[in-house]
Amino acid sequence: MSDRYASFAHTAPGRALVKRLGLPDPPRLRRYHPGDPLTHGPVRLDAAPGGRLVEPLAKLLTSAGVEISDPNTTPVGPDGTARPDGSDGDRTPRQAALLFDATGITDSSGLRALFDFFHPLARALYPSGRVMVFGTPPESCASVREATAQRALEGLTRSIGKEFRRGITAQLVHVAPGAERAVESTVRFLLSGRSAYVSGQVIRIGPAEVPEVDWTRPLEGRTALVTGAARGIGATLAEVLAADGARVVALDVPDAGDALARVANAVGGTAVQLDLTAPDAPLRLADHLADRHGRVDIVVHNAGITRDKTLGRMTPDRWDSVLEVNLSSQERINDVLLDRDLIPRGGRLIGVSSIAGIAGNLGQTNYATSKAGVIGLVQSMAPVLADRGITVNAVAPGFIETRLTARIPLVIREVGRRMNSMAQGGLPVDVAQTIAWLASPGSAGITGNVVRVCGQSLLGA
């Protein structure tokens, strides 16, 4: 589904009109292409006094080939010439990302350090630049004052996401004490074009053993099951996981057999035609995975349906079918795969929720219930599976350009597209890349998280 308004706004006359009339101005987002560097420019890294992350972050950035800019760099004027006294425009050299370690902030007066760092740099980011603030999860803080200040970081990052615009994203990364070495996959994901449509999120990282990761093909040697892989987000996900090195098992209903075969062939994977709601689906799937691969390292429950009606007009079969596909069948499959020990240590369970599951949505009581259930599943299973070394997370997409959203009536569709900090819908690849990050062996410290891929949608924000 193409966004004609955005295409027009990117032309010269379109840009002029958008500016003159004050219309939404969807920026071109920097998306990942194989071989891209993590950033297109230097990053600024600083910390509040006592920060425990600034050193590991500096090491990580340097080893990843990212240039850390010198905080004492002389400001330049609008003509690019140095202004040692900061006069005449005081333009700070452009940065690709601003990273601030706020773990040293132990009370509300310390929050001033945020203003001191970000205020002079507020206009210094390139388009599609990145802001990351690193904090301590409030529940891990030593005092009430510290927990209060650390919780306050969320207001800053969410507001920056809304203020900076131009495709710039802003996140808060809560890193538990002892998890300092488990942050690399997240920093790489957030710096890169893979996170183009993720903004205003709070990501939690806990302590974990992180193995050596080949960052060019992090999923090498892993088997990944993708349900609903014949089209939309699932088809793109199969491509992205395969490009990251995974052997993909693509599953969809028998009716979608031809499209499914095309996807599986294109990524060198296998196809499984199966209706997930069939009573024998979990056993048949488990047998297939056991016989063909001996295990499954990554399970992505992506298949989903909508059957919209307001509650008073909803028929029982609309309610039941949505709950069955989007939630109950996933529970049954997880149970069988786990009972038969087919998901090994280092395994990843990833659900696909929706912002409707967070905010609710008119005409979608069934869908929103099922998608909130996915969040419940993730949060309740994460601690249970921690001992087995399996992480459980979900993505919650907002408005993504697929057949599902193409069916929404024009005016509502146009509103849905623009009501976010990026002023545009996301693409299936944005969801797929976020899932690939959660699936990475480097993301061992991330469990129980629900990450929205919604361009910081105003819904449920």
Ligand SMILES: NC(=O)c1ccc[n+]([C@@H]2O[C@H](COP(=O)([O-])OP(=O)(O)OC[C@H]3O[C@@H](n4cnc5c(N)ncnc54)[C@H](O)[C@@H]3O)[C@@H](O)[C@H]2O)c1
């Ligand atoms: N597109 C969006 O804007 C958006 C937003 C939020 C959440 N999501 C979620 O993302 C996921 C993918 O969405 P999409 O837009 O790609 O949808 P889509 O309709 O294009 O694809 C869904 C796939 O799931 C398959 N499927 C449905 N029922 C099945 C069953 N019983 N057994 C096996 N396969 C089945 C379909 O055949 C289809 O190929 C869904 O869970 C959806 O709820 C999408």
